[in-house]
Amino acid sequence: MKASALSHLAYILPASMLAGYFFGAWLDGKFGTKFLGVVLMMLGLAAGLIEILRQAQRVQRDFGESDKEKQQKGDHDDAS
Numbered sequence: 001m002k003a004s005a006l007s008h009l010a011y012i013l014p015a016s017m018l019a020g021y022f023f024g025a026w027l028d029g030k031f032g033t034k035f036l037g038v039v040l041m042m043l044g045l046a047a048g049l050i051e052i053l054r055q056a057q058r059v060q061r062d063f064g065e066s067d068k069e070k071q072q073k074g075d076h077d078d079a080s
Contacts, residue, residue, distance in 0.1 A: 006059060013045070014048075015048070017045050020040035020041045021041040
C-alpha cells in the first residue's frame, strides 16, 4: 500500500523541472534573454524537492497514524 501511495512522487521532480525550463525558455524568447530557462528550471528543482518532502511527510504521518490505530486496536482485543 505504501508503494502505491508514493509512486506519484517519481513524477513530481521531473515535471516541475520541465515546467520551469519550458516557461523560462518561453520567457527567453519573449525578452531575448538566454538564462531564464536555466534559472526557472533550478527554481522548479527546488519546488519539486520541497513538494516531495511535503508529500513524503504526509504519507509517513498518515501511515504512522494507521499503524498506531491498528496497534491500539490489537491492544484492546488482547484485553478483552
